[in-house]
Amino acid sequence: MDNAELTIAVVGLGHVGMPTALGLAELGWRVLGADDDADKVRRIAAGELPFYEPGVEALLGRHLDSSRFRATTDVPAAVEAADVIFVCVGTPQRDDGSADLSQVESVARIIAQRLNGYKLVVEKSTSPVRTAAQIKRTILRHRTGTNHEFDIAVNPEFLREGSAMRDFFNPDRVVLGVESERSRDLLLRIYRPLLQRLAETSGTPLGVDDRVVVTDPATAELMKHAANAFLAMKISFINMVADLCEATGADVTQVARGLGQDPRIGGAFLRAGAGFGGYCLPKDLRAFIQIGAQQGVDVSLLRAVEQINEARVDRLLHKIRQVVWIPRGKTVGILGVAFKPMTDDVREAPSLKIIKRLRSEGAKVRVHDPQAVDNARRVVPEDPDGLVFCASPYDAAAGAHLMVVLTEWKEYLELDLPRLRELMEVPLLIDGRNLFDPAVVRAAGFEYYSIGRP
Numbered sequence: 001m002d003n004a005e006l007t008i009a010v011v012g013l014g015h016v017g018m019p020t021a022l023g024l025a026e027l028g029w030r031v032l033g034a035d036d037d038a039d040k041v042r043r044i045a046a047g048e049l050p051f052y053e054p055g056v057e058a059l060l061g062r063h064l065d066s067s068r069f070r071a072t073t074d075v076p077a078a079v080e081a082a083d084v085i086f087v088c089v090g091t092p093q094r095d096d097g098s099a100d101l102s103q104v105e106s107v108a109r110i111i112a113q114r115l116n117g118y119k120l121v122v123e124k125s126t127s128p129v130r131t132a133a134q135i136k137r138t139i140l141r142h143r144t145g146t147n148h149e150f151d152i153a154v155n156p157e158f159l160r161e162g163s164a165m166r167d168f169f170n171p172d173r174v175v176l177g178v179e180s181e182r183s184r185d186l187l188l189r190i191y192r193p194l195l196q197r198l199a200e201t202s203g204t205p206l207g208v209d210d211r212v213v214v215t216d217p218a219t220a221e222l223m224k225h226a227a228n229a230f231l232a233m234k235i236s237f238i239n240m241v242a243d244l245c246e247a248t249g250a251d252v253t254q255v256a257r258g259l260g261q262d263p264r265i266g267g268a269f270l271r272a273g274a275g276f277g278g279y280c281l282p283k284d285l286r287a288f289i290q291i292g293a294q295q296g297v298d299v300s301l302l303r304a305v306e307q308i309n310e311a312r313v314d315r316l317l318h319k320i321r322q323v324v325w326i327p328r329g330k331t332v333g334i335l336g337v338a339f340k341p342m343t344d345d346v347r348e349a350p351s352l353k354i355i356k357r358l359r360s361e362g363a364k365v366r367v368h369d370p371q372a373v374d375n376a377r378r379v380v381p382e383d384p385d386g387l388v389f390c391a392s393p394y395d396a397a398a399g400a401h402l403m404v405v406l407t408e409w410k411e412y413l414e415l416d417l418p419r420l421r422e423l424m425e426v427p428l429l430i431d432g433r434n435l436f437d438p439a440v441v442r443a444a445g446f447e448y449y450s451i452g453r454p
């Protein structure tokens, strides 16, 4: 089979599914994208990306034109047409913190009913260890007609929102959790053009297969959860250090710099702030805790990571109260609601909790974000008396007694700070992400507070 003969279905066209589908199309594969959200598919088929992610819409246009990508709501038909099915549906959390795998199960049942020849089912959604085994059991139990062969593989996704396409084309590692040579070879074949290109252009001595980690499905699943739990741990660690810096007059940015230069530690994810959010770290950490607890493993380390993160919101609110004293009747301008820059995703964003708490304490809140306002508005609806979404940071500053930075968008660094200050009632700024240089903000006439810095 050459590239044109292999059809790949990507089921679930979200933040992972779309970059995956279009990345695979760019590598030369014929890709069918399937999602049961009709509105989403309609927009994608019209060339419009339903969420903000740099670089994806351009590839969407290109591969709708090249006919290497097509979007459909007909998941069963896509499954039937495909040789390889990448499952990229959501794995949200249940009330007890464990992963809700109902979307994965429903796709597994569709696959069972549409087996019409050998198919490779690739679990890309972040799932608890042994989910691949459950998918296999479900397909075996529900498959109809002739007993066609199939394989299950786990190919966890490590891309980051905001740089999803770049991450797809420059993976640190490609993890393949497989249980047959056939599935390993098929996945290697799919990724070969990417690995080849990387080996030729990356400027590192890594060969074509050096980034590939081949293991069994359960290990691949556990690896993904462990990776996210470790990243969460780094953030909570530096946040705890930030609190210590604040209490002692030390500077957490300097501490983090010194720590990060140690190659055994590494500098990434050592930025103190208002805590982590998004669709990965909080829910994957909780799911990992649940898995460990079920297995009788001591997960107190992970529970501490979660507790420190949850306490960030309280700590920031405490800082706000220290600065403005009584929030009631005050106007607070918020800069940034997205859980991080370069995305419009507000899932589990600490900003939303802070906005709700400020409102419940009687403050008026004026919110700006370059991309995430529409998504935020659905969670914390506008209220002309107390919660306003603003078209510009300056608008958010109008009459404010305090500005709070909650997402470190680069464009906030280009703000005309004296102009911002002029618009405010009182020139107070709390930088919940340590975005600004304290000297610059103070020189612009602000009383400035940040996280873990003198």
Ligand SMILES: NC(=O)c1ccc[n+]([C@@H]2O[C@H](COP(=O)([O-])OP(=O)(O)OC[C@H]3O[C@@H](n4cnc5c(N)ncnc54)[C@H](O)[C@@H]3O)[C@@H](O)[C@H]2O)c1
Binding pocket: 011, 012, 013, 014, 015, 016, 017, 034, 035, 036, 037, 040, 075, 088, 089, 090, 091, 103, 106, 107, 124, 125, 126, 127, 157, 158, 159, 160, 161, 279, 280
């Ligand atoms: N967002 C990230 O940065 C990221 C990174 C790595 C891994 N992951 C993991 O990847 C998975 C997907 O995350 P996401 O952020 O893309 O989620 P998402 O909510 O953006 O997308 C999931 C998509 O699946 C669709 N869907 C749900 N049930 C379906 C069904 N039965 N049939 C067809 N489509 C269905 C939804 O309509 C939605 O479009 C999750 O397991 C997540 O933990 C996410």
